[in-house]
Amino acid sequence: MLEEIRQQPQALDRTLRSELKSIEKLKTKFAAKRPSSIILAARGTSDNAAQFGRYILEIATGIPVSLAAPSIFTLYGARVDYRDALVVAISQSGESTDTNLVLERGRECGAITIGITNEEESTLARIADHVFLVRAGSEKSVAATKTYTGQLLAMYMLAYALGAPVSLDELRALPDSVEGALTLESEIAEKTGRYRFMENAVVVGRGLNYANAFEWALKLMETSYVVAERFSSADFLHGPIAMVERSFPVFLFAPAGVTWPSIREMIERVHSLGAETLIVTDASNREAAAMKGTRSIILPAKLHRKDAVPEELYTPLPYIVPAQIFAACLAAEKGLNPDQPRALSKVTQTL
Amino acid sequence: MLEEIRQQPQALDRTLRSELKSIEKLKTKFAAKRPSSIILAARGTSDNAAQFGRYILEIATGIPVSLAAPSIFTLYGARVDYRDALVVAISQSGESTDTNLVLERGRECGAITIGITNEEESTLARIADHVFLVRAGSEKSVAATKTYTGQLLAMYMLAYALGAPVSLDELRALPDSVEGALTLESEIAEKTGRYRFMENAVVVGRGLNYANAFEWALKLMETSYVVAERFSSADFLHGPIAMVERSFPVFLFAPAGVTWPSIREMIERVHSLGAETLIVTDASNREAAAMKGTRSIILPAKLHRKDAVPEELYTPLPYIVPAQIFAACLAAEKGLNPDQPRALSKVTQTL
Secondary structure (H helix, E strand, O other): OHHHHHOHHHHHHHHHHHHHHHHHHHHHHHHHOOOOEEEEEOOHHHHHHHHHHHHHHHHHHOOOEEEOOOHHHHOOOOOOOOOOEEEEEEEOOOOOHHHHHHHHHHHHOOOEEEEEEOOOOOHHHHHOOEEEEOOOOOOOOOOOOHHHHHHHHHHHHHHHHOOOOOOHHHHHHHHHHHHHHHOOHHHHHHHHHHHOOOOEEEEEOOHHHHHHHHHHHHHHHHHHOOEEEEEOHHHHHOOHHHHOOOOOEEEEEOOOOOOHHHHHHHHHHHHHOOOEEEEEEEOOOHHHHOOOOOEEEEEOOOOOOOOOOOOOOOOHHHHHHHHHHHHHHHHHHOOOOOOOOOOOOOOOOOO | OHHHHHOHHHHHHHHHHHHHHHHHHHHHHHHHOOOOEEEEEOOOHHHHHHHHHHHHHHHHHOOOEEEOOOHHHHOOOOOOOOOOEEEEEEEOOOOOHHHHHHHHHHHHOOOEEEEEEOOOOOHHHHHOOEEEEOOOOOOOOOOOOHHHHHHHHHHHHHHHHOOOOOOHHHHHHHHHHHHHHHOOHHHHHHHHHHHOOOOEEEEEOOHHHHHHHHHHHHHHHHHHOOEEEEEOHHHHHOOHHHHOOOOOEEEEEOOOOOOHHHHHHHHHHHHHOOOEEEEEEEOOOHHHHOOOOOEEEEEOOOOOOOOOOOOOOOOHHHHHHHHHHHHHHHHHHOOOOOOOOOOOOOOOOOO
């Protein structure tokens, strides 16, 4: 798992270079005919990437996005009307029967379909009109890491193809930001000691980093068997905050920008309940980095962009990297093998 | 909380009678012009009702449904294009600033808007084109119960208005099914003793009962401070199942019909991992009721309908009632006050 985490800068660079041409083609196509809605279909880690896609696509393109519930097709055989939609299926293996079914329903309705996958020879790659290949190389650890960041990159490029103000130069800088995050490995490994006996945790993210809260929680559940709840700071206040106790750890993504005030408020609320926090932030959120009473992992890169919309647009991809390292190191600390979680296999077939 | 749980048959009956006329009017309106998509906006318990709406509306009408992420408007000021959509906001108090904003964005785009609320004089009731009043009476417990079932009923009626094959006679029978569930109160109270020292739990539901898994988990978190994870059986197999351990309780909704095979498989997987299960089912799922090795709460009503699409269409509303009773009784068993969870108040303002 750690090895695959370390491969991410190269994998992202490779994906960006090789997919750029077909993305420019898609851009021309969408300029001629803009879809009226976007449907994203995925499961597991890929579903967390879809959750990110949901935010970036709605915010940056204004096209309404829906996360498909694959069981609506597999169990209920529903005939949802996807005319004029763009249907995107995301799957590491490209062999998730249920997400592939959503794509096929899109084809039946005459929708444009895109498959995002790590496997060129997969069923998904064969049935989609357009294929976006995440060139992460073979992923052996059951806990997906480099395919997740590859899928996040695919979401940026899809937003770009749909005319969103996403800067290709900023995307080209992402492998470097990830490289910077990787330099924190030994610092993070040391920090995980404190959580050796942690059984529960809450992970909080907001807006563009909401998906990362799901992904961090999933990694903690898969590799370290921590019962990790994931919330947006808004939903957390609507009930679940009641369960927070002394010594209950809350992990938060804390970029500078529009989400920071609500994340800061959440940190203060949680501290007043006697619980402790660990935040992931970067050098440009000086207030977070200097905040008293919280533990923190601070990425060396300055990721805040005054001219980007939103300002924290380029934080989610580098921000997940310390979380991945944390999960891998915590598993080691607990004497577990993060590459072979009990009760799991790499390709999960669901119907 | 228990008192409000017991008021549900009367509340549902009242809501059904008083709203039927305006629903018929809406039906005529939608017959003339069918929306091309549906946006549902809500937070907390209301968001769980929206999750149910998402399934019933897509399955029964074929119109694509999207659950809005309110922060896209409140934090990012995104201008999502809701032309030709039906925008529905659901809020007990009608004063959730963020969900109201989604509705206002719908109005700006010329979309049809519907507000579903318990409060006739609320902001939501004022700004929506159509108001569906959940006539649950004043809800005093912070943990919402009768407004949730009222909102589920509203989702059925909305599906009916959109031309879905929802039977009004079956809706009229729901208060009786709920009455039947209420007869289990002392049996459930007795069962909760076993969970006095439970700190973690997983709640699983699939398809139409997926929303109920979120709602049961939320009630456990709010009233009993149990760290309760919620999943569909499909997503659960994609990772989180790794954290299941001996003595880790898994609660499942198990109606007869298309979701039963995957729920049965899940029960068997979880048992083979040494964990224990508690299922909510009804008299018509004889296989579930007779299943060995699982604990069960069996509703006396026969809720399976061979002629309904899907066959378990009328299970979600009565099925949540034993879960509500369970959460209230478990709080009592733990010596907590379910009406005043720590760190919570009734109206939560989020931006």
